[in-house]
Amino acid sequence: MNGFDFLGQTVRAHRIQGTAGLLAILGVLPVSASEPLYVKNLSPVAGLIGLPSQRDAQTTPSGQMAAALYSSVANDYVNESSDTEFLNLDGETLRVALELRYGLAENWDVQLEVPWLQQSGGELDGAIDDWHDFWGMSDGGRSDVPRDILDYEYTSPAGGFSLQDDTSGMGDISLSLNHVFYQDESSAVSLALGYKFGTGDEDEFLGSGADDAFIALRFSGAQMSNLPLTWHGQAGYLHAGDSNLFDGFQEQNLWFAGLAVDWQFAQRWSLIAQLDGHAAPLDSSLAGVGDDAVMATLGTRWYFAPHWSMDFNFVEDIRVATAPDVTFQASLRYRPES
Numbered sequence: 064m065n066g067f068d069f070l071g072q073t074v075r076a077h078r079i080q081g082t083a084g085l086l087a088i089l090g091v092l093p094v095s096a097s098e099p100l101y102v103k104n105l106s107p108v109a110g111l112i113g114l115p116s117q118r119d120a121q122t123t124p125s126g127q128m129a130a131a132l133y134s135s136v137a138n139d140y141v142n143e144s145s146d147t148e149f150l151n152l153d154g155e156t157l158r159v160a161l162e163l164r165y166g167l168a169e170n171w172d173v174q175l176e177v178p179w180l181q182q183s184g185g186e187l188d189g190a191i192d193d194w195h196d197f198w199g200m201s202d203g204g205r206s207d208v209p210r211d212i213l214d215y216e217y218t219s220p221a222g223g224f225s226l227q228d229d230t231s232g233m234g235d236i237s238l239s240l241n242h243v244f245y246q247d248e249s250s251a252v253s254l255a256l257g258y259k260f261g262t263g264d265e266d267e268f269l270g271s272g273a274d275d276a277f278i279a280l281r282f283s284g285a286q287m288s289n290l291p292l293t294w295h296g297q298a299g300y301l302h303a304g305d306s307n308l309f310d311g312f313q314e315q316n317l318w319f320a321g322l323a324v325d326w327q328f329a330q331r332w333s334l335i336a337q338l339d340g341h342a343a344p345l346d347s348s349l350a351g352v353g354d355d356a357v358m359a360t361l362g363t364r365w366y367f368a369p370h371w372s373m374d375f376n377f378v379e380d381i382r383v384a385t386a387p388d389v390t391f392q393a394s395l396r397y398r399p400e401s
Contacts (some may be wrong), residue, residue: 096121097283097293099323100362100376101394102339104386105137105156107182107215107226107268108309108352109344113237113259113275117297117321117339120253120283122164122172122243127399129164134394137378137387138187140208141351147220150349154213154226155185156387158234170243174257178234182226182268184211191388215268217345217352221311230267236260241281250284255299265308273304279319295323309345317342325364333364335376343385356385362392372396 099117104110123129134157141152160178167173188210215226239257246252257277263270279299286292298320306313323337337360347353362376374394380386 096398097295097325097327097333098396098398099295099321099325100335100337100360100374101131101133101162101392102321102337102358102360102376102378103135103158104339104341104356104358105135105158105390106139106351106356106386107152107154107156108217109341109356109386110137110156110158111235111263111265111268111271111306111308112301112303112317112344113235113257113271113277114301114317114319114341115237115239115255115257115277115279115297115299117295117323117337118174118241118281119295120243120251120281121246122170122241122253123166124399125166125169125171127166129396129398131162131394131396133160133162133392134158135390135392136185136187137390138185138191139387140188141384142208143349143351143384145348148347148349149216149218150347150351151214151216152351153208154215155183155187155211157181157183157185160234170246172241174239174241176237178236178263179232180234180263180269181229181231182213182215183229183231184213186211187389219312219347221346224308226268230264230269232264232267232269234263235270236262239277249287250282253281255279255281261304265306268308271303271306272308273306275301275303277301277319291327293325293327295321295325297321303344312346314342314344314346317344331366333366335362335364335374336360337362340382351384354382354385356380357382358386370398370400372398 098119101116137156143150162176164174217223237259241255243253259275261273265272281297283295301317303315319341321339325335327333340357345352359381360378366372378390
């Protein structure tokens with residue numbers, strides 16, 4: 064070995080040692096388990112029903128607490144009519160939710176979610192109109208109506224609803240129990256039972272005014288290859304309680320399902336793609352409230368400190384009108400060690 068080879072190897076060794084030491088100081092080793100994105104359909108109708116978002120099938124370790132803060136803003140415009148029905152959903156929904164999970168015992172946890180909502184005319188109409196114009200996309204007629212107004216209205220022979228004034232306040236609180244009944248080195252399957260309490264004011268579109276109950280089967284597992292992928296899925300059934308707001312035209316037996324893939328492409332970063340769907344919330348011939356919803360979400364997750372992460376994502380209604388035109392979301396999560 065000549066002097067130059069020896070010097071090169073020495074420099075590389077010091078670089079490797081220095082990098083390892085820096086990584087240890089910064090705490091950039093894996094800090095959190097994979098988790099689907101938090102996605103809710105914030106359509107003024109579907110958003111009031113207790114459909115659960117996807118979550119990791121794994122439960123929080125016994126005796127430990129996990130927490131998350133979710134924020135979402137959704138802009139909606141739907142205008143439809145038939146011989147017997149009329150629907151106009153024009154407005155913006157801001158939703159902030161605090162979620163707490165506590166490990167009751169091995170493979171058992173309980174989850175509490177407390178949301179706050181605001182229904183308003185919003186401020187995104189202009190930006191969305193400009194986006195449609197830039198790409199030459201159809202805007203569904205939203206550019207023909209005044210911007211940044213609130214107007215929720217539905218009429219039918221069975222009844223209807225209406226909201227034109229801005230509102231804000233506590234939404235419907237939900238509680239669920241989760242149990243992992245199958246687990247191996249790379250995957251887990253769990254069962255969840257949940258209940259949504261009608262704590263939000265239905266007249267102000269902050270809640271449905273009824274209690275809902277659901278059951279969900281969830282799966283999480285690593286890709287069966289060398290790829291750094293983790294898959295998540297859920298399927299379930301929800302029984303919606305009797306809502307005075309939707310009395311006479313409400314669907315009460317609803318399915319929901321979802322699939323997500325988490326690609327950890329760097330030490331601190333993940334890219335997550337997700338599909339979510341659910342049954343139509345109302346018995347209606349109009350797509351905005353009477354068709355099954357399908358949403359696609361793309362987001363990124365930043366593990367910025369041990370046990371802490373942030374999500375940034377947007378949601379599109381790939382089945383047009385069944386969900387808001389666009390939803391922007393940001394989440395802050397804390398997860399204890401597994």
